[in-house]
Amino acid sequence: MIAAFRAEWLKTTRRPAVWILLGILLGVLVFFVYLPGWWFFAHGPHDLLPAGTDVQQLKAEYYPRLIVPHFVSTMPALMGAACLALGVLSIGSDHAWGTIHTITSLPPGRLASLGGRLTVLCAVILALDLFLWAVAGAVALTLAGIDGASLAGPPPQQLLAAIATTWLICSMWCSFGVLLAAAFRQSVVPLAVGLLYMLVIEGLVLNVLGGMGGEAVRDLEKLLPGPNAGALFQAFGHGYVPAGGQVPTALVAAWQAVAVVAAYLLLFCTGTAYFVRRRDLT
Amino acid sequence: MDLAITSHALSKRYPNGVLAVDAVQLRVPSGQVYGLLGPNGAGKTTTLRMLVGLIRPTGGGAIIAGHDAGSSESRRLVGALLDRFGFYPYLSGRNNLRVVARYCGLGEHRIELALEQVGMTRDAGRRYGTYSRGMQQRIALAAVLMREPAVVILDEPTNGLDPQGILDMRTVVREMARSGRTVLLSSHHLSEVEQVCQTVGVINRGRLVVEGPVSELRGARSLIVRAAPIEPAARVLAAIAGPHGVIRRDDSLVMTLDGVPVREISRALISSGVDILELRQQERSLEDVFFELTSPAEARSA
Numbered sequence: 001m002i003a004a005f006r007a008e009w010l011k012t013t014r015r016p017a018v019w020i021l022l023g024i025l026l027g028v029l030v031f032f033v034y035l036p037g038w039w040f041f042a043h044g045p046h047d048l049l050p051a052g053t054d055v056q057q058l059k060a061e062y063y064p065r066l067i068v069p070h071f072v073s074t075m076p077a078l079m080g081a082a083c084l085a086l087g088v089l090s091i092g093s094d095h096a097w098g099t100i101h102t103i104t105s106l107p108p109g110r111l112a113s114l115g116g117r118l119t120v121l122c123a124v125i126l127a128l129d130l131f132l133w134a135v136a137g138a139v140a141l142t143l144a145g146i147d148g149a150s151l152a153g154p155p156p157q158q159l160l161a162a163i164a165t166t167w168l169i170c171s172m173w174c175s176f177g178v179l180l181a182a183a184f185r186q187s188v189v190p191l192a193v194g195l196l197y198m199l200v201i202e203g204l205v206l207n208v209l210g211g212m213g214g215e216a217v218r219d220l221e222k223l224l225p226g227p228n229a230g231a232l233f234q235a236f237g238h239g240y241v242p243a244g245g246q247v248p249t250a251l252v253a254a255w256q257a258v259a260v261v262a263a264y265l266l267l268f269c270t271g272t273a274y275f276v277r278r279r280d281l282t
Numbered sequence: 283m284d285l286a287i288t289s290h291a292l293s294k295r296y297p298n299g300v301l302a303v304d305a306v307q308l309r310v311p312s313g314q315v316y317g318l319l320g321p322n323g324a325g326k327t328t329t330l331r332m333l334v335g336l337i338r339p340t341g342g343g344a345i346i347a348g349h350d351a352g353s354s355e356s357r358r359l360v361g362a363l364l365d366r367f368g369f370y371p372y373l374s375g376r377n378n379l380r381v382v383a384r385y386c387g388l389g390e391h392r393i394e395l396a397l398e399q400v401g402m403t404r405d406a407g408r409r410y411g412t413y414s415r416g417m418q419q420r421i422a423l424a425a426v427l428m429r430e431p432a433v434v435i436l437d438e439p440t441n442g443l444d445p446q447g448i449l450d451m452r453t454v455v456r457e458m459a460r461s462g463r464t465v466l467l468s469s470h471h472l473s474e475v476e477q478v479c480q481t482v483g484v485i486n487r488g489r490l491v492v493e494g495p496v497s498e499l500r501g502a503r504s505l506i507v508r509a510a511p512i513e514p515a516a517r518v519l520a521a522i523a524g525p526h527g528v529i530r531r532d533d534s535l536v537m538t539l540d541g542v543p544v545r546e547i548s549r550a551l552i553s554s555g556v557d558i559l560e561l562r563q564q565e566r567s568l569e570d571v572f573f574e575l576t577s578p579a580e581a582r583s584a
Contacts, residue, residue, distance in 0.1 A: 007384035011370055014377065098368025102425070105334045106385040107358045113385075281336040282328075 004108045004116025012120050017089055021082045022128055025075075029132055033074045034139045038062040042147065063144040064137060064153040068162045071136050072233040076166060077203070079132070080173040080229070083125055084194045087177025090121060091272075092187030101281055114276045118178065118269060122171050129167045133159075162236055165258075169229045172261050173198065175268035176225070182275040202226035222252050225264045232257040286312040286433050286464035287333065289351075291342030294328050302328040304488035305342060310466050310481070315459045317479035317496075318468040319568075321576055325488040326468040327365060330437050333466070334362045347432055358386075361431030365438045367422045371411030375402055375421045378410050382425045396428035400454075416447040423454060434458055436467040440474060452478055476568045486576045500566045505544060507535045507551070508560035515556045522547060539563065 012018060041059040049055070061070045094100040103113055137153070144151050153159065176198075180190030202224060209217040221227035228251070235254035252260070287310035294303040303325040310316040320326045331337040333344055335352025344351035347359045369378040379393045397403045400420040405413070410421065419442070426434060436455070440448045455478050458465050469475050475482060476496060483493040492499065509515035512533065519528045519537045529536045537547070544563065551558055 003385055003387045007381045010377065010384060011373060011381050014373055015370075016372055094368075097371065098366045099370060100368070101336060101364055101366055102368050102382070103385065104336055105357065105360075105362045105364070106382065107354055107387075108385055109354045109357070280338060281331070 001108070001112045001115045001119070004113045005119050006116075008113075008116045008120040009123070012090070012124055015089075018086065018124065021086060022131070025079060025082055025128070025132055026135060028078055029075060029135055030139060033070075034062060034136070034143065038143050059147065060149070062140060063147075063149050064140040064151060066154070067133075067136055067140050068154045068158055069237040070140075071133065072162055072166065072236050075132065075136075076169060076229065076233055077199075079129075079166060079170050081195060081198060083128075083170040083174040084177040084198060085191060086124070087121060087174035087179075088181045088187050088190045088194060089177075090117060090181070091178050092181035092184070092190055095181070095185040096187060104281055110276050111273060114273060118175065118272075121174050121178070122167075125170045125174055126167050129163060129170060133163055133166075158236065165232055165236075168258070168261055168265070169232065172225060172229070172265040172268070175265050175272070179268045179272045179275075182272045185279075198226060218251070222256075223260070225261060227251050228257040228260040228264075232261065284312040286310050287316075287344065287346050287351075287466060289329075289333075289342065289344035292329065292332060292339055292344050293341035294325075294332060294337060295340045302488055303332070303339075306485065306488075306490045307493075308344070308483060308490065309493065310464060312464050313459065313462050314480045315455060315465040315467065315478050317475035317482040318466065318485060319470065319472065319475055319482055319572055320468070320485035321470060324485045324576070326485055327437055329485065330362070330364065330435055330466070330468055334360060334364065334435060336364075359432045360435060361426035361429045361433070362435040363419075363422050363426050363437065363439055364435075365441065367425075369410045369418070369421060369425075371409065373410055374407050375410055375413065375417075375424075376406040378421060379406075379425055379428060383428060386429055388428060392428045392430075393424075396424035399427050400424045401450075415442045416444060419443060419447065419451075423451070427454075432463060434463055434465045436465065438469055439467055440469070440471060448474070472567070472569045472572055482568070484572060484575050491575045492571075496568060499571050500568065503539045503563055503565045505537045505539050505547065506560065506562045506564055507537060507547075507558070508533060509535070509551060509556045509558050511556065514554055515551055518550050518554050518556065519547070522550060534560075536564075 038059065041055055041062075046055055060066055091100075094103065104110055106113075108116070141151055177190065177194050180194050181187060184190045184193075203226065206217060206221055206224070206227070210221060231251040232254055234250040235257070287308055289306055289308040291305040291307065292303060293301070293305050295301045306325070306329055308329070318326050318329065328337060332339050333346060333351045335357060338352070346356040349355040349359070370381070373381070376393060376397065379396065380390075383390070383393055394403070397406050400423050402417065402420050402424060405417060410418065413421065419439075439455070440451050443451060452474065455465055455467065467475075467479070479496060481493070481495050482499060484491050507515060507519065512530075512535065516528060516530065516535055519535055522542055523537050523540065527538045527540070544561070548558065548561060
């Protein structure tokens, strides 16, 4: 599997699509998640905000101390979608280019190749995760420095747990993409199906149905990957809640959410292994 | 005879019920170039893909150099250039070979050597996606050569190549055979197979209909005689070749040459007072054999 890892690392890290996804995430982080909000709270017009809103507290969310709740309440959905796309492209493009035939006819074998591929994807996601956290940290430090606020960061164990959590959840979405691409043997349909499920079915439909008070929907949500990922992020705290506002409650306990997300990661990898091992390459 | 590839009742029935390969028994001698011939859809590609491990047989199996076809041991010994080979369009030719080399645990020096062998050293830094079909084929061939495999499987290796590319490919195949490798290639270019293969197998509708050395399949040469008058000429030829050795076809006689020198036949005809209008040797081409074996029976009788 080491041979497969080395080969997959070369082709994955040189792929322009990977760098484009990284560029998009970087752009969103800096130009959507940090700068516009900070600019608004720093320079107004504050009369647009509801009466009694504490602008200083809102601004504090952009400083290093609150980097964890700010990051996990804004970035994961987009990071998950990008990682799903990364997973789809990883196998889907191999089918489109015929490279799956070339690779499969080489010595390591189907499962070893898949093992190398999945390991590389997890490593790339870890690198991407670390890079985005580092950029968020740098931006937060800069903004705090401009405002003359405290440069102190969050507790290290909280930061490490948040990095590990975003990595786990992004890896899970990526493996979902890999599974879809292995099942459909292409990129377009799996990408559409994956994003539709992730953003529309889990992100919208279930939220609307859950909001209407359906207990059955809430029970169902406890078994699904997206709501569990959300519950895990909620465990890191929440942003500013105005006086009298409602603090969001987590769907399940953090340990349960970790177990469900990890189980999905394992399930998606096993499902992919089944398709890769059993299918003929015609 | 030492065999590099043997298959026993190798079969593939697809889930839609189509029997693509039906109990094929291949016997590919070691160190030879073996041509697998057949019309489109005959089952050549499916057979080769089963040997490489891309498709699982639904019956029978194959052994390559003592290992089950498709096993990791056999994949180590087999280099394959399939009709749908693919490389990463965003990587350079050299980096594509690097991916293959890493998968196979090969050193960097093999990459440069293989690029040199296929004449791609100068263009190896360009993106694969910008290559012409011929250049892509060369990179694919370099990926095979780089691994120095004992058995080489080539599926329609000259498809889409220009005449120079075809010539180069032929040279490479011959060199592979000279260096002791076994080459199994599929093609529907009969002249190509005739020029490079020592043994051929003809596959039709999923079945191997004939297999043997090219010279054996062509059979004995024949002699075409046009003479006047034709009846005494036929009697003279029948006296030499036997009554079943001569066939009358329109105004000609076709005689099977079975080691009888042509000059003796010519002398016998002249001494019997027959005027010889034409005396021409004819050799059955592989094409004749191929069409005899693969055309439907009704088409042949017509």
